[in-house]
Amino acid sequence: MLLANVAEPYLNWWMAGLALGGLAIAQWLIERRTLGVSGFVDRTLRGLLKPRVSQQEHRMVHADPAELHAALLAATAEEMGVPVERMSGRRSQPVAAPALARGLVTTRAAMLYVAAIVVGGGLGALHRGSWSITTDLGPQFAALWGEGPPAALALLFGGVLVGFGTRMAGGCTSGHGLSGCSRFQIGSLVSTATFMAAAVAMTFLLRGLG
């Protein structure tokens, strides 16, 4: 029954699960970064709105850790009004800067990531031989939301909810659902249970009405 339910052009459930879970592990092992998308969407947005801040941040992430440490130390000393020599003791090994730089990703990288997901989706469709330009989401969507402007309005409204909701919750399917739940993070478990339940409830509601 479960295996018979495989939708032909797509991976069956266990291959899909292995692929996505494997990708999350690989990214952690190689990048020391958990898988997540909505944060990068937000970074991309901020990068588009404030390119100058992104450039400064880019320089900081790519700065020499020792240099960054010295700069942070000097700024702290100035803020506290003490000579910088008094700041350097046994405990002022440059630990702050590498810790800051590790796992941080520049806005440019966030934008590249977002763009790369688009390209990856295209490659996936090409691989299945199903790449084509389509202007609608199919008859099921049309039955619920119509076509043309009403459909676009529904997508716009739904999209706003997705963007607003994921930022409010601090994560989405990947950040909370995959990366957070697999580490038993309480916020992620609650978030995932809630958005999945809300999506199911909304789907049943829409079908009941339609």
Place this chain on the structure above:
Amino acid sequence: MRRDLRVAAFGLALGYVLSWMGFGDYDEVIAMFALQSPRLWLAFALSVVVAGIGFRYQHTSAPRRPLHKGIVPGSILFGVGWAITGVCPGSALTQLGEGQLPALVSLFGTFLGAWLYGVVHKRYFRWDPGSCAM
């Protein structure tokens, strides 16, 4: 630069996998939410288990995800939006790559929503929403 390219390589892989899973297919996603097909539920659950095993053996300094006030209301809004559009942020990007032009509207909405949240948060809320990926 090399780091940036590595980040992009993972984005490429994610888009490819999401597409191959059928996560960018409105009908597949709705079949999941309408409880008509267990395929994507099982796939998602298995991916969490697989990642969980990986994390168990790699004890992590990954960011914690505590409860905060935005979790439940934010997740409800996200879930409703997902059921309407058929997309989460990752699969909206995947759809666009697959040539599904309606994703442009969903994505525009997603960016608009994220921007709106930034404005509303600054003005009214005081908690730290954390981040999906820092």
